[in-house]
Amino acid sequence: MSSAERSILHVDMDAFYASVEQRDNPDLRGKPLVVGGGSNRGVVAAASYEARDFGIRSAMPMAEAKRRCDHLVQVKPRMSHYKEASKSIFAIFHEFTPLVEGLSLDEAFLDVTASVKLFGSPATIATMIKQRVLEDTHLTTSVGVAQNKLVAKIASDLDKPDGLTIVMPDSYRERLDPLPARVIPGIGRETLKRLQRINVVTVRDLRTAEDRDLEPIFGRFTQKTRDRASGLDDRPVIPNREEKSISAEETYDRDLSKPADMERELLRLSERTAARLRKAALGASTVQVKIRRADFTTYTRQRSLKPPSNGTDQIYEAARELLAGWLSSNPGAKIRLLGVGGSKLAPAAQADLFENDGMRDGHSAIDDTVDEIRQKFGPLSVGRAKTLDR
Ligand SMILES: [Mg+2]
Numbered sequence: 001m002s003s004a005e006r007s008i009l010h011v012d013m014d015a016f017y018a019s020v021e022q023r024d025n026p027d028l029r030g031k032p033l034v035v036g037g038g039s040n041r042g043v044v045a046a047a048s049y050e051a052r053d054f055g056i057r058s059a060m061p062m063a064e065a066k067r068r069c070d071h072l073v074q075v076k077p078r079m080s081h082y083k084e085a086s087k088s089i090f091a092i093f094h095e096f097t098p099l100v101e102g103l104s105l106d107e108a109f110l111d112v113t114a115s116v117k118l119f120g121s122p123a124t125i126a127t128m129i130k131q132r133v134l135e136d137t138h139l140t141t142s143v144g145v146a147q148n149k150l151v152a153k154i155a156s157d158l159d160k161p162d163g164l165t166i167v168m169p170d171s172y173r174e175r176l177d178p179l180p181a182r183v184i185p186g187i188g189r190e191t192l193k194r195l196q197r198i199n200v201v202t203v204r205d206l207r208t209a210e211d212r213d214l215e216p217i218f219g220r221f222t223q224k225t226r227d228r229a230s231g232l233d234d235r236p237v238i239p240n241r242e243e244k245s246i247s248a249e250e251t252y253d254r255d256l257s258k259p260a261d262m263e264r265e266l267l268r269l270s271e272r273t274a275a276r277l278r279k280a281a282l283g284a285s286t287v288q289v290k291i292r293r294a295d296f297t298t299y300t301r302q303r304s305l306k307p308p309s310n311g312t313d314q315i316y317e318a319a320r321e322l323l324a325g326w327l328s329s330n331p332g333a334k335i336r337l338l339g340v341g342g343s344k345l346a347p348a349a350q351a352d353l354f355e356n357d358g359m360r361d362g363h364s365a366i367d368d369t370v371d372e373i374r375q376k377f378g379p380l381s382v383g384r385a386k387t388l389d390r
Contacts (some may be wrong), residue, residue: 006113007122010144011093011129013085013106014161017046020085021075023138033073036062045077049161082106085137088249090134095276096125097339101237111237125247126164136250147250150233151176154183175275177204184228205227213339246280247271247288250341255294256335259327266323269340270316277310277342278367283341284308287318291326292337301326308346315329315342 012021013019017035022028032051044065047056054069066072081350086105095098096119096244099111119125126143135142144155154176155165167175169312176183181203182192198213200206205297206214209227214222225261269374277284288302301322305314319340329335 007110007116008121008146008149008152008184009110009112009126009129010101010146010149010156011089011108011110011126011133012142012144012156012160013089014140014142015046015052017077017082017083018048018051018107019139020081021078022048024081027072028075031073032056032069032071033075034062034065035077036065036377037076044129047241049111085139087247088137089133089139089141090273091246091248092129093138094246095132095272096129098280099237099239102240110235122163123166130164132160138251138253148231148233149235149237150185150228153185153229154179154207156184157231162323167231169231173204175201176229176231177207181206181229184225186221186225187229189346191257199348200341208222215315216367244345245288245341245343246273246276246284246345247290247339247341248276249290249337249338249341251292252335256338257332262323262327262335264322265338266319266340267312267316269338269385270319273342274310274312274367277315277345280345282342283310283343284315285344285346287322288339288341288343289319289322289326289337290339290341291323292335294331294334294336295332296336299326300339302343304344305342306343310342310367315340 009109018033021033021203022034022162027050030050031048032054032216034051034056035046036042040060044058044060046058046061047060047065047093051065051072056065056068056072056073062074066074082105083312089106090100090108093108093110097110097112097115101109103109110129112119112122115125116122119128122145126145130141133139136160140162142156143165144152144157146152146155147162147169151167151172155167158162158165158167158264160168180204181187181195181200184203184206187195193216195206198207198209198217200213206225211222218225229339240383250265250269252265252378285308286304288300290298290300292298303318303322305318309315309371312359
């Protein structure tokens with residue numbers, strides 16, 4: 001059985017929409033806040049932890065939320081900002097494993113079984129991901145670490161916010177038994193009512209109930225339900241889709257105003273994007289630069305790359321030209337976010353056709369060395385000298 005043991009993370013952003021609002025507007029920090037539609041008829045899409053102290057939850061009618069807290073702050077959703085943060089977060093997930101199954105903008109399963117060799121234990125990977133997400137997006141996450149999706153998802157919820165909870169088989173009973181039966185997937189409100197009628201309230205009750213009591217409720221899913229209540233789950237992590245582009249971006253605490261600082265950041269981002277392309281054995285035919293000004297206006301510039309490449313230098317050169325072009329028409333701009341991406345991806349073998357000057361797959365020996373060191377010591381272990389003077 002141990003050869004089939006898997007390491008699964010469930011990563012879940014804390015009060016995601018509300019946290020993005022509090023991050024972007026300091027006036028909202030520490031306040032009970034809900035994100036949701038404009039009228040009283042709307043429902044709460046997300047509630048800050050301060051609002052949750054008043055018993056306010058997502059999906060609650062807005063009028064009810066306001067009744068519970070008279071100084072509740074209501075903010076209209078800004079989906080484009082949440083999507084933006086989500087992209088950054090998923091880009092980080094993909095640095096640790098290609099097996100990322102997104103459940104929503106702010107939640108994903110990661111199968112890191114094969115990543116352990118490169119980065120360390122699943123708990124270490126979870127810690128690195130939490131740290132990277134915090135650095136890049138200034139948002140906190142809660143991570144559950146387990147051997148399957150079911151337990152990982154339950155675990156991520158046990159110590160929110162900013163949690164990291166590991167639940168291994170030897171503690172299934174201790175950790176799962178006391179929880180309400182609704183934590184088991186597939187148990188909705190109607191089923192809960194029926195379970196209550198047979199005195200099944202907790203996971204333990206569900207695990208130990210008689211078949212003759214469960215069968216009228218779960219039918220042919222009775223055994224499966226009991227397995228779930230015992231922490232058993234063999235569903236694989238299914239990556240959502242092939243990547244159409246690979247990118248890295250960062251939002252800065254302080255706006256960048258010096259071109260030299262922008263270039264240094266651009267190199268760091270190019271390095272990350274290029275390393276991910278190399279890991280995926282892909283070359284980019286197009287390089288994009290994303291630039292967000294301090295006033296939130298966002299620009300993208302792109303150019304093609306011939307031959308397609310996954311070399312840090314090639315991608316950085318293209319990105320630098322794009323930034324220089326943009327700066328010439330936006331002199332003195334202050335920049336809040338920078339991103340570098342590669343798209344129109346081709347298998348790296350195709351880039352090989354253009355091999356020359358000691359380049360392999362359109363990248364150089366130094367790229368291989370950097371990749372090797374990062375594989376041994378983690379993604380933060382090495383950068384080029386120019387990127388280190390932060
Ligand atoms: Mg969440």
